[in-house]
Amino acid sequence: MSVKQISVFLENKKGRLAEVAKTLSHEKINIRALSLADTADFGVLRIIVDNPDRSLTVLKTHGFVAQVTEVIAVEVEDRPGGLSRILEVLDQDNVNVEYMYAYVEKSRENAIVICRIDDRERALQILEKNGIATLSAEALKAL
Amino acid sequence: MYWDRDIETMERSALQRLQCERLAATLERAARAPYYRRLLEKTGVADVREPGDISRLPFTTKAELRNEFPYGFLAVPLTDVVRLHSSSGTTGNPTVIYHTKADIIAWQDLVARCMYMAGMRSSDVFQNIMGYGLFTGGLGFHYGAEKLGAMTIPVGPGNSKRQIWFMREFKTTAMHILPSYAMRLATHVKEMGLDPRTDLSVRMAFVGAEPHTEETRRRIEETWNIRAFNSYGLSEMCGPGVAFECPEQSGMHIWEDSFLAEIVEPDTGAPVPDGECGELVLTTLTRTGTPLLRYRTRDLTRIIPGPCPCGRTHRRIDRIRGRSDDMMIINGVNIFPLQVEQTLMRIPGIGSNYLIEIHEENFMDRLHVSVEMAADSFQGTLSQLEGLQSRVLAALRDETGVTPVVKLLEAGSLPAAEGKAVRVVDRRAQSGKGC
Incomplete structure (x- = not known):
């Protein structure tokens, strides 16, 4: 998404x-x-x-x-190594992150980062396969 | 004191007779060029008894030189041509001037006459800090200095360290330099811990190719402890050697044995009396390859009335006060705003609004071009913007020969073009302000 x-x-x-x-x-x-x-x-x-x-x-x-x-909103576990794991997963499959920045969120367990990736569809598949959640526009709006 | 006493101090009446003879010969030669042949067939060859009769002929402008590219103004068989000089840029046709062997010899003699008049001798060491190549400033002075007999260092422009090295090693006594670069080079000399007034042997400079004020000349003289002489020329005539200052430093003697000078009102073309400012119009009197009749230089100046104490009878023109067209002179390089516009409009992603500004930074002119990007071409990335910026810079550099400072603007930031938009702003303190 x-x-x-x-x-x-x-x-x-x-x-x-x-x-x-x-x-x-x-x-x-x-x-x-x-x-x-x-x-x-x-x-x-x-x-x-x-x-x-x-x-x-x-x-x-x-x-x-x-x-x-179009960018991807990825859920990141709010603990040491949370972001690192996501980047590793993408890197393993040679998916390059053009840029990313943090999404401001209060009182949630997980953090959210916004990623701009050229090959967005493939990145989404990889993230899904590795059990990393991404948020839809609606989900983001509802936060 | 004179390079060519007979010519330089010729009685006015004799000089005018000489002009008449040469004008008649010029008209005959010009009629061999396709453009003038057509023109003179239409208007009839004017009966020239005195130089004033020339006003019956129409003017020649840069536009005709361009339209008749490449050979419309060529008056001799191409086999007689030994060199061409041409304007730079690819926007529209360049203006090309063809020189025969006789033209080159006459030109170098004129430049030698200028340098000798200012006080250069064969014992001088001459450093030519001007661009060689299609630009006439470098080669014009080079041949003139060799003709005069001075050791010539053809170093060309730029690389201040090397300039100073040559000056020290070979005890340069005379230099040919852009006025703006003369000031900047002096600061480099000082940065090297040297005093340009005492640690170098330079005693005189020829400055030209860009309009400058009397104050700038005095500053150059003061900074270097030298005498600086103003040089006037344009590539359509020959280049440098058209008019030059004598030791009186009070106006430039225009060599009337070689050029017929008129000053006209730029809008009407009507002659203006001596002493009043107008546009300089020149007719070549000796040139064989590309004779030009009543060429509109677009340079604004005046004839300084009265004789010169130096004894030369050739009349003097004042320093150039500006242009009657929109040509910009950036560090001696001639650029038309249209060249910038056409270059910008060829680049995808660029909007149609732009602004050209000329600044003076560290004694050098700097061309600033601000251009709006087309609103719908933005792709959201910084790299796209950077790429666009460097493409604009490279395209303008290729077209004009000058490296500009390019600024990308949001669409709509510049005032919308209503009627005739102001697209060029000259922010230099000493820019020519016209008559």
């Missing part, structure tokens, strides 16, 4: 990130997880929101360069 991530192109310009947050907040859209990758000149903001389709429309109408990327 994959979930939708919103990627936003940001110039390295003062206040640009704040504007994204403000735009979404006006629409009562909640940011559940976020990561920012940047170079000296620009950055890419990646967010998981409770309503990705509406977020995309809202951001685009406000002039942001944004698009949807």
Whole structure:
């Protein structure tokens, strides 16, 4: 199961990130997880929101360069070695993780990481085969 | 004191007679070039009795040179041509000038005349810090210096360490350099723990290829403890050697035995009186390979009225104050905004809004190009953006010969183009501001 991530192109310009947050907040859209990758000149903001389709429309109408990327939300045991095991499993089958970041969650036994993987279908099969749970968009939203 | 006393101090009336003879011969030669043959058949060969009669002929512009690529302006059989010089870039046709052996000899004599006038002698060691190749600045001075008899170091531009090494090892006394690079090279000399005023033997510099102010010249002279002489030329004429400063350093003598100079109002083409600023229009008087009639240089200047104390009778033009078109000069390299635009528009993923800014950083010009990315081409990865940025940079570098600073912008960040959008902003303190 994959979930939708919103990627936003940001110039390295003062206040640009704040504007994204403000735009979404006006629409009562909640940011559940976020990561920012940047170079000296620009950055890419990646967010998981409770309503990705509406977020995309809202951001685009406000002039942001944004698009949807399919990612996987993986459950990780919240103990030493939890993340390591997942990466090992993927690595064994030569599945490359492009990037990943942690999903903010309170009071749950397991942690969640968001993974961007090129060969998503194969990654999902491998994870399933190894008994590692992934979350659907609905499950994520319900948390 | 004079390289060619007879020519340089010729009475004005005799000089004008010489111009008339040479103009008539030029018209005859020009009529052998396909473009001028067609033109003169239409307009009829003007009856030239005095230089002023030339105003009956139409102007020649860069556009015609481009449209007639490759041989429309060639007035001799190709077998008589020994060299060509051409503008760079691949946007539109380049402008190509063909030189016969006689043209090359005349050119090197003109440059030697310029250098000798400024005070260079055969005992000098001349370091040529200008680009060789299609650019006329390097080869023009190289041949001129050899003709004059000075030992010439054809080092070319860049690599400051090597420049300074040559200056120290061979006791360079004269150099040909971009004004901006002269200032930057001085800082490198200082970084090496040397004083450019006392630890080197350089005593004079020829500076040109980019417009600069009197203040910049004084700064170069002060920093190096040398005398700096302003050089004017353009590849459509021959390159350097068109006009040059004498020891008076008060305007550049335009060699009227070789060029017929007019100053015109850029919009109407009407002549303006001496002393008033306008666009310099030049006619070649001796060239055989590619004679040009009334060529619009797009350079803005004025004729300085009155005789020069140096005794030369050839009139002087003031330093170039700007351009009557949108050409940019970045560290001596000529670039048109259209070249940038066409290059950008060929790159997928790039939007149609862009902004060109020219900054001055550490005495060097820097071309900044900001361009919006097309909103629908974003794929969400940093590597895509980085790839796009470096593709834009490489394409602009290939087209212009200048390495720009490229900035990718979000779609819609630049003011939308309504009517004529401002796409070029010159932020240099000393940029030519026009008349």
